[in-house]
Amino acid sequence: MRILSDIEKTEAIIQIRQLSKQYRLGQKVAFDTLRERLGQIFRKHVDDHSEQKVVRALQDFNLSVNKGDVLGIIGFNGSGKSTLLKVISRITPPSTGEIHIRGSVSSLLDIGLGFHPDLTGRENIYLNGAILGMKRNEITTKFADIVAFSGIDEKFLDTPVKRYSSGMFVRLAFSIAAHLDSDILLIDEVLAVGDYEFQKKCLDKINSITQSRRTVLFVSHNLLFIERLCNRTILINKGIKLFDGNTSNAILKYYSLQKNQVTSRNLLSEKISRSGKGDIRFKEVQILDKNNKPVEKIYPADSLIIKMNFNVMKPVHHPRIALTFKTALGQTLFQLYSKESGQNISELAENSFVLCHLHNIPLLPGTYYLNLWIADQFNVQDYIEHGYSINIQSNKSTDTNAQKHQFSRNIFVKHTWNIQKI
Amino acid sequence: MIIIKPKNRIAFFPINELYHYRDLLYFLTKKNFIVKYKQTLIGISWAIIQPLMQMVVFSILFGRFAKIPSDDVPYPIFVYSALIPWTFFANSISACNNSIINHAGLINKVYFPRLLIPLSAVGSQVIDFGLSFIVLIGIMLFYQFPITWGFLMIVPLTILTIFSAVGFGTFIAALSGIYRDFRHIIPFFLSIWMFLTPVIYPPSLLGTEFEFIIHLNPMSGIVIGFRSAILNQAFNWTALLLALIISSLFFIIGIFYFNKAEDRFADLV
Numbered sequence: 297m298r299i300l301s302d303i304e305k306t307e308a309i310i311q312i313r314q315l316s317k318q319y320r321l322g323q324k325v326a327f328d329t330l331r332e333r334l335g336q337i338f339r340k341h342v343d344d345h346s347e348q349k350v351v352r353a354l355q356d357f358n359l360s361v362n363k364g365d366v367l368g369i370i371g372f373n374g375s376g377k378s379t380l381l382k383v384i385s386r387i388t389p390p391s392t393g394e395i396h397i398r399g400s401v402s403s404l405l406d407i408g409l410g411f412h413p414d415l416t417g418r419e420n421i422y423l424n425g426a427i428l429g430m431k432r433n434e435i436t437t438k439f440a441d442i443v444a445f446s447g448i449d450e451k452f453l454d455t456p457v458k459r460y461s462s463g464m465f466v467r468l469a470f471s472i473a474a475h476l477d478s479d480i481l482l483i484d485e486v487l488a489v490g491d492y493e494f495q496k497k498c499l500d501k502i503n504s505i506t507q508s509r510r511t512v513l514f515v516s517h518n519l520l521f522i523e524r525l526c527n528r529t530i531l532i533n534k535g536i537k538l539f540d541g542n543t544s545n546a547i548l549k550y551y552s553l554q555k556n557q558v559t560s561r562n563l564l565s566e567k568i569s570r571s572g573k574g575d576i577r578f579k580e581v582q583i584l585d586k587n588n589k590p591v592e593k594i595y596p597a598d599s600l601i602i603k604m605n606f607n608v609m610k611p612v613h614h615p616r617i618a619l620t621f622k623t624a625l626g627q628t629l630f631q632l633y634s635k636e637s638g639q640n641i642s643e644l645a646e647n648s649f650v651l652c653h654l655h656n657i658p659l660l661p662g663t664y665y666l667n668l669w670i671a672d673q674f675n676v677q678d679y680i681e682h683g684y685s686i687n688i689q690s691n692k693s694t695d696t697n698a699q700k701h702q703f704s705r706n707i708f709v710k711h712t713w714n715i716q717k718i
Numbered sequence: 719m720i721i722i723k724p725k726n727r728i729a730f731f732p733i734n735e736l737y738h739y740r741d742l743l744y745f746l747t748k749k750n751f752i753v754k755y756k757q758t759l760i761g762i763s764w765a766i767i768q769p770l771m772q773m774v775v776f777s778i779l780f781g782r783f784a785k786i787p788s789d790d791v792p793y794p795i796f797v798y799s800a801l802i803p804w805t806f807f808a809n810s811i812s813a814c815n816n817s818i819i820n821h822a823g824l825i826n827k828v829y830f831p832r833l834l835i836p837l838s839a840v841g842s843q844v845i846d847f848g849l850s851f852i853v854l855i856g857i858m859l860f861y862q863f864p865i866t867w868g869f870l871m872i873v874p875l876t877i878l879t880i881f882s883a884v885g886f887g888t889f890i891a892a893l894s895g896i897y898r899d900f901r902h903i904i905p906f907f908l909s910i911w912m913f914l915t916p917v918i919y920p921p922s923l924l925g926t927e928f929e930f931i932i933h934l935n936p937m938s939g940i941v942i943g944f945r946s947a948i949l950n951q952a953f954n955w956t957a958l959l960l961a962l963i964i965s966s967l968f969f970i971i972g973i974f975y976f977n978k979a980e981d982r983f984a985d986l987v
Contacts, residue, residue, distance in 0.1 A: 319985065386722060386829040388984040395722040405827045412749055414756040423749055426742040427828055456756075 308360035309480060309511050315357040315393035317379050318350045353379040355535045364509040368526030368543055370550050376535040377515045381405060381482050399479030402429055408469030413458035417448065417468060420457055424472050438475045446471035467494055474501045484515045519547055519625040548663065551624050572678040576612050576644060578668050580605040581684045593689045596660055596708040602652040611645040612672045619652065620667040623706055656710045661690040731973055735831050743834050750842035765846040769805050770853050773798045780918045789920050791949055795857050799948040800917040800941045802854060803879045806847040807937055808908045813839035814887035815904045818895030818983060825983050832980040836891040840883050871947040875940060878962060882936050885969030892979040896986060915941055936961040
């Protein structure tokens with residue numbers, strides 16, 4: 297009883313205490329059939345051992361969300377993000393623990409729920425709206441807005457949605473969801489819908505929702521969206537909350553979790569996940585300054601040499617090498633591609649290495665990732681995503697803006713300013 | 719304030735919540751009904767033709783050839799008066815049987831009282847049920863049967879039939895939601911059930927020693943009651959009371975089992 301009164305005192309709109317969710321292994325996948333059930337009764341004693349095969353989707357999870365929070369939830373596939381949303385939205389019950397929610401909840405784990413292809417656009421708006429928890433007169437009031445937002449021609453409203461193009465279908469589905477008024481919205485990966493124009497519209501809509509002091513919990517793999525929308529982000533790994541706080545830090549923490557993450561030691565172990573034919577493999581990547589000495593710190597516009605060593609099983613003729621620079625959010629910035637540089641590497645054999653001279657590295661302070669790629673004339677030989685990470689330091693130690701802007705600006709173009717009199 | 723706990727089923731019959739979601743019940747029922755007859759040539763007329771054809775076939779097979787007695791009433795009207803509640807009941811159970819699996823996409827993605835699924839499955843059959851009375855009036859006019867005060871008993875009898883269908887339907891919906899075997903068991907179970915119910919024959923055919931057994935089946939009392947109301951015969955009140963008691967029992971078991979099972983649907987379907 298003491299716990300309960302504690303909860304009552306807090307201001308949090310969502311309060312999660314010691315939440316765990318377990319699945320018995322196989323239960324989620326295999327169909328439960330009567331035969332299995334009957335079999336279970338007869339083999340009761342034998343089956344006792346299998347009870348231990350449980351998957352813990354969430355473990356001792358604590359979280360409190362305040363009104364107006366736009367909370368990002370990130371983590372790898374199977375980390376428990378979606379399970380968390382499903383438990384909060386009451387789709388599946390928790391195994392232990394409690395959640396207290398003050399206010400109405402709408403879960404948007406998918407769009408167009410309950411859409412039936414044989415029903416008309418109008419009928420589906422009402423059905424889907426009701427499924428999302430809207431009242432009939434509420435839908436009637438918002439009907440014109442929903443249609444207008446979707447951009448669907450009025451004359452299509454009385455046509456079965458199976459005659460719609462997939463774009464129209466998705467636009468209509470999103471429009472209904474966008475018109476929910478509940479206090480708390482649980483959103484799972486529904487943003488990347490429609491064409492570019494509509495996506496922009498969706499983002500603007502979500503942006504305006506987040507401005508209106510409503511609480512949003514937002515699961516996405518698209519870190520750009522998370523970065524843009526969320527004031528706070530939690531990182532979940534194997535059902536455990538690893539990080540809770542500032543979105544930029546959560547994203548950096550997420551990247552440091554990745555298996556292929558390379559530390560300042562730049563030897564690439566054989567175990568990392570890589571693809572390609574494998575006659576030749578990246579062995580080591582190193583960054584040198586222009587005097588061929590290993591660098592300690594890299595500043596914007598520095599001139600660098602990227603040195604690559606290889607394990608060569610078979611000598612490769614006319615190899616092509618590409619180094620792709622990406623932001624921590626996964627956005628590709630630019631690529632250094634040997635073929636496009638106009639130079640030709642004739643042969644790569646054992647005991648030789650490749651140097652790539654990069655004049656004025658065009659990056660602002662922050663962490664960046666490199667995809668490493670090498671191919672011969674016909675096949676990709678080796679490809680490693682996030683095979684190397686590079687840290688660009690801030691020129692002045694007092695530049696506090698650098699970290700803050702890391703996700704909105706990346707490219708630095710070396711340039712000069714001067715003032716002249718007329 | 720919403721409190722989510724491992725066993726969050728305090729309310730036995732979540733009447734407040736169902737009332738809150740009444741609009742969803744309406745739209746789900748409407749969808750089930752529209753989808754059933756969409757893109758058929760004669761549409762809703764199927765609701766009338768199905769029991770009508772059944773009546774014709776049964777009248778020829780059992781009335782004319784098998785010469786099953788019909789209490790001195792023309793066999794077509796005798797069998798049709800029983801087919802009205804039976805068809806509704808059987809169609810409701812079949813609809814419930816597949817309902818959880820058919821709505822798996824919803825169960826996995828959004829919360830609403832899961833009871834709405836079997837309820838709307840039964841609800842969409844109510845419209846067919848109402849339409850089957852059109853044919854009944856036609857047959858009554860044809861055989862010049864008067865519509866008497868007893869006919870008003872149709873109203874409480876209809877409520878009792880819906881009550882039984884909901885009770886038994888929720889039970890079947892939960893069972894087939896968890897054990898898929900029931901999807902295959904139920905259709906054949908229903909066809910046996912029809913012959914255990916005095917639809918094509920009068921209960922008197924079985925003799926007094928079997929009468930009690932036949933009334934353990936709540937559909938017996940209901941079917942006999944419908945027949946009495948339509949054909950203006952004396953009501954068998956004992957049979958009706960028994961039907962009410964057994965239906966109530968099934969209603970309690972059905973809802974109870976459904977509430978217990980519904981937590982597992984999202985993990986299973």
